[in-house]
Amino acid sequence: MQRLKRLIIGVVNILMPIVFALAVGAIFILISGKNPVSVYVFLIKQALFSEIGLLNTLVSATPIIMTGLGIAISFKSGLYNMGIEGQMYAGAFFAAYLGFTLSGLPSVIHISICILGGMLMGMLYSLVPAVLKAKFHVDEMVSTMMLNYVAIIFTKYLTNGPFYGFTGFPATVFINDAAKLPRFNPKVPFTPAFMIAIVLVLIFMVIYKKTKLGYEIEAMGKQVYFSDSVGIRVEKRIIVIFLIAGAVSGIAGATEVLGVHYRFISGFSANPGLGWDGMLVALLASNNPIGVVFAAILFGALKYGGTTLQTFMGVSNDTIGIIQAALILFLSVRYIKTDSVFALRLESLLTRLSGKGGAPKEEGANE
Amino acid sequence: MNIIETHKITKMFGKFCANSEIDLAIRQGEIRAIIGENGAGKTTLMNMLYGILQPSSGEILIRGKPVNMSSPKDAIALGLGMVHQHFKLVPSLTVFENILIGAEKTRFGIIDKNEERKQVQQLIEKYSMRLDADDKVASLSIGAMQRVEILKMLYRDVEVLILDEPTSVLTPQEVDELIESLRELNRQGKTIIIITHKLQEVKKLAHTITVIRHGEVTGTVESKDCSMEDLAFMMVGRPVLMNVDKGVSKIDKQNIVYEVKNLSVMGQRGNEAVHDLSLRVHKGEILGIAGVEGNGQMELAKTLYGMMTCASGSVLLKGEDVTNAWPDQIRKKGAGIIPEDRYDEGLCLDMKVSQNLIAGYHDRAPIYKRPFYNSKKIKELTRYLVEKFDIRLSAEDPNVSSLSGGNAQKIIIAREFHADPDFLICCQPTRGVDVGSIEAIHKHIIDFRAAGKAVLLISSELSEIMSLSDRIVVMYKGELVGEFDAAGVTAEELGLYMAGVKRVPTAE
Numbered sequence: 104m105q106r107l108k109r110l111i112i113g114v115v116n117i118l119m120p121i122v123f124a125l126a127v128g129a130i131f132i133l134i135s136g137k138n139p140v141s142v143y144v145f146l147i148k149q150a151l152f153s154e155i156g157l158l159n160t161l162v163s164a165t166p167i168i169m170t171g172l173g174i175a176i177s178f179k180s181g182l183y184n185m186g187i188e189g190q191m192y193a194g195a196f197f198a199a200y201l202g203f204t205l206s207g208l209p210s211v212i213h214i215s216i217c218i219l220g221g222m223l224m225g226m227l228y229s230l231v232p233a234v235l236k237a238k239f240h241v242d243e244m245v246s247t248m249m250l251n252y253v254a255i256i257f258t259k260y261l262t263n264g265p266f267y268g269f270t271g272f273p274a275t276v277f278i279n280d281a282a283k284l285p286r287f288n289p290k291v292p293f294t295p296a297f298m299i300a301i302v303l304v305l306i307f308m309v310i311y312k313k314t315k316l317g318y319e320i321e322a323m324g325k326q327v328y329f330s331d332s333v334g335i336r337v338e339k340r341i342i343v344i345f346l347i348a349g350a351v352s353g354i355a356g357a358t359e360v361l362g363v364h365y366r367f368i369s370g371f372s373a374n375p376g377l378g379w380d381g382m383l384v385a386l387l388a389s390n391n392p393i394g395v396v397f398a399a400i401l402f403g404a405l406k407y408g409g410t411t412l413q414t415f416m417g418v419s420n421d422t423i424g425i426i427q428a429a430l431i432l433f434l435s436v437r438y439i440k441t442d443s444v445f446a447l448r449l450e451s452l453l454t455r456l457s458g459k460g461g462a463p464k465e466e467g468a469n470e
Numbered sequence: 471m472n473i474i475e476t477h478k479i480t481k482m483f484g485k486f487c488a489n490s491e492i493d494l495a496i497r498q499g500e501i502r503a504i505i506g507e508n509g510a511g512k513t514t515l516m517n518m519l520y521g522i523l524q525p526s527s528g529e530i531l532i533r534g535k536p537v538n539m540s541s542p543k544d545a546i547a548l549g550l551g552m553v554h555q556h557f558k559l560v561p562s563l564t565v566f567e568n569i570l571i572g573a574e575k576t577r578f579g580i581i582d583k584n585e586e587r588k589q590v591q592q593l594i595e596k597y598s599m600r601l602d603a604d605d606k607v608a609s610l611s612i613g614a615m616q617r618v619e620i621l622k623m624l625y626r627d628v629e630v631l632i633l634d635e636p637t638s639v640l641t642p643q644e645v646d647e648l649i650e651s652l653r654e655l656n657r658q659g660k661t662i663i664i665i666t667h668k669l670q671e672v673k674k675l676a677h678t679i680t681v682i683r684h685g686e687v688t689g690t691v692e693s694k695d696c697s698m699e700d701l702a703f704m705m706v707g708r709p710v711l712m713n714v715d716k717g718v719s720k721i722d723k724q725n726i727v728y729e730v731k732n733l734s735v736m737g738q739r740g741n742e743a744v745h746d747l748s749l750r751v752h753k754g755e756i757l758g759i760a761g762v763e764g765n766g767q768m769e770l771a772k773t774l775y776g777m778m779t780c781a782s783g784s785v786l787l788k789g790e791d792v793t794n795a796w797p798d799q800i801r802k803k804g805a806g807i808i809p810e811d812r813y814d815e816g817l818c819l820d821m822k823v824s825q826n827l828i829a830g831y832h833d834r835a836p837i838y839k840r841p842f843y844n845s846k847k848i849k850e851l852t853r854y855l856v857e858k859f860d861i862r863l864s865a866e867d868p869n870v871s872s873l874s875g876g877n878a879q880k881i882i883i884a885r886e887f888h889a890d891p892d893f894l895i896c897c898q899p900t901r902g903v904d905v906g907s908i909e910a911i912h913k914h915i916i917d918f919r920a921a922g923k924a925v926l927l928i929s930s931e932l933s934e935i936m937s938l939s940d941r942i943v944v945m946y947k948g949e950l951v952g953e954f955d956a957a958g959v960t961a962e963e964l965g966l967y968m969a970g971v972k973r974v975p976t977a978e
Contacts, residue, residue, distance in 0.1 A: 168546070299840075313842040313843050314841055315832060315833050315841075315843075315844070318825065318832055318843070321821060322821065322825075325819075325820045326814070326820070328777075328811075328814060328815050328820070329814065329816075329818040330799050331797070332777055332809055332814075332830075333797065333829040334776075334796055335798075336795040336796070408636065
């Protein structure tokens with residue numbers, strides 16, 4: 104009963120912001136003189152119900168799943184790591200560097216080296232705020248935000264200067280063919296990157312459910328004094344959690360380079376950026392790994408669908424931006440609390456429906 | 471005349487029956503205590519009277535008329551006010567602003583602070599409460615915050631005041647003050663219902679006492695006609711030992727289990743909270759540290775169990791140095807920890823009972839085998855400990871936040887004793903715990919000592935220190951000012967040392 108109640112409340116709490124955000128988007132679609140219902144139907148059809156569309160949606164979702172996992176593990180342990188974006192840039196650039204400098208390697212090995220390199224660079228970059236936070240109590244929110252700019256602007260310098268690819272805009276040269284992730288459909292950059300993301304989701308689920316680290320993450324996120332007093336070395340854990348977040352962000356950057364762009368493009372993550380999308384996804388999913396997958400697919404659908412809207416429906420791509428922004432706003436409200444009147448009524452309703460109510464008091468039930 | 475009556479009200483939570491056919495009749499102008507063990511259903515009953523919960527069956531009559539309350543608003547409109555165990559105040563606002571929250575006085579749409587202040591000041595004087603209308607709530611003591619909560623209700627003209635466990639958060643002096651305030655309110659015609667499990671206070675304050683056990687009323691008695699033992703019997707359903715039978719002591723003076731040498735600790739305000747303190751605990755001994763709260767016991771305890779570091783001195787456990795060791799190291803060396811602050815340090819309210827039962831030992835076999843937990847073993851352990859230590863749960867494996875204070879404390883007790891330590895740092899083991907559970911917790915501590923283990927007991931309840939300890943030291947302003955054999959000392963004598971009137975240099 105309790106589980107069913109929590110499930111219903113959880114679903115309502117997730118659906119409400121989505122519905123409200125779509126409603127806000129509808130107002131702007133109306134203003135631009137289009138019918139919101141047909142626009143949304145078109146969007147859903149395009150993004151989910153055609154092979155090319157669905158694959159493109161998953162391509163957009165892939166990096167967001169990974170950045171979402173990175174943010175979620177930080178939030179879950181009470182760390183405001185806003186540096187996913189920068190860690191992803193660091194990983195992406197280093198993966199591209201390995202992609203175009205190494206040569207003569209078998210494809211599998213070259214790809215693995217590039218992904219591992221991206222991962223390590225992401226970890227290395229997350230180590231800076233991690234050590235600052237753990238050893239010197241520097242507010243991680245500030246340090247990670249600032250380091251994002253460092254990564255974005257420094258890679259911009261690199262692509263404009265020492266690694267300029269002579270293509271007319273800030274990007275490196277293309278990576279070697281051996282380093283490219285294979286595409287399943289030549290028209291869509293859908294690659295094993297999606298499978299990597301799903302494997303990461305599974306690994307995170309195991310970490311949360313089965314390992315000591317998962318237990319300690321939960322304790323740290325819920326009650327810091329408690330974690331201290333049961334002997335968790337919070338400082339060490341902070342570093343480990345930052346490294347994990349950096350690792351998945353680095354992989355996200357690497358797979359974007361190896362699977363989608365085939366080179367490092369300055370500002371490839373666009374605006375607001377895949378790291379920030381990851382944050383919204385983590386919020387929408389309340390840090391649950393499976394939830395992250397679904398939320399990322401929703402975002403992927405909006406992203407891909409948005410590009411088709413402009414071409415086919417004459418609705419500005421910015422509508423999608425508005426929907427996303429509205430989503431952030433509506434996400435900050437918790438619509439039903441587990442102990443609210445609504446929740447209590449829901450519980451009694453469920454009890455009545457299941458026919459278990461009013462049973463005689465069991466002898467010794469309270470012993 | 472009966473101001474509140476209930477006829478056979480029953481409350482079911484799914485299959486669980488929290489209140490069963492309760493009949494209650496509260497006379498206008500009386501002080502009624504509702505007592506019962508934790509989890510007996512007192513709070514459920516009051517929540518129904520206050521409109522937070524609705525009865526599954528039965529009816530509630532206020533001033534003889536059947537009523538149907540769907541929220542606390544209805545209850546307040548009918549003249550019923552409740553003061554909750556956890557206060558609902560805005561710390562950054564003043565006393566009068568808090569009292570008038572939601573009922574602000576306005577002139578031309580602007581809050582009229584002068585009028586508000588005046589009204590609250592009158593209210594404070596009328597009921598002679600010790601409060602200043604202009605103080606910020608953040609700067610108030612817990613006792614004063616509680617007075618603000620009471621005034622909040624009085625401002626709304628309630629006739630009946632329901633207080634849920636009002637004394638569990640107060641110091642002994644604040645308890646006396648609260649009892650005085652409540653008597654004054656009663657003299658001025660208010661009906662008072664107080665929910666508690668503290669028998670001494672009940673005897674002092676209430677006219678009539680209703681005892682609830684397992685969701686049923688086991689009796690309503692006049693306060694003057696019954697003893698504390700009678701009440702405890704009605705609450706628990708069997709005779710309760712109000713005094714502990716310690717048995718023979720088997721102290722091995724040669725065998726020092728725990729030794730603190732010249733320990734000094736800096737407090738949070740930069741003062742020296744513990745000064746050059748030394749003590750020894752022998753095998754088979756319970757050493758009690760008595761003292762008025764705020765004399766450095768908290769800092770001492772936190773230092774000993776690894777939540778604070780000391781400025782100088784050393785701590786030895788079974789001959790090994792554990793000075794400034796981490797809590798997990800202390801536990802690994804064979805010490806159990808019952809921490810000072812149950813909900814901050816001992817438990818995580820938002821985690822499950824099973825997760826709390828493994829806390830601190832969460833990397834040990836058989837529940838953990840690198841790199842994974844064995845969820846089956848955790849389940850077994852939970853079931854075993856819940857049964858063995860009589861922890862009462864409302865569901866299979868709920869969050870600790872759903873448990874009463876006594877049951878929450880039993881989780882810590884179960885966890886620490888199950889690890890089978892040789893030494894126990896035991897802080898405030900029974901604060902806010904009901905009589906039945908106190909008896910059980912004391913018995914666990916005594917059995918532990920009988921098994922040849924050692925205990926350092928820190929408690930602000932002098933009676934607890936006196937009944938459990940073999941040896942008592944008194945702490946005053948961060949120092950030990952006296953040492954006594956528990957058998958040969960009176961509470962009055964200890965009181966003189968606790969107040970700092972007398973002191974002798976310790977033998978150690």
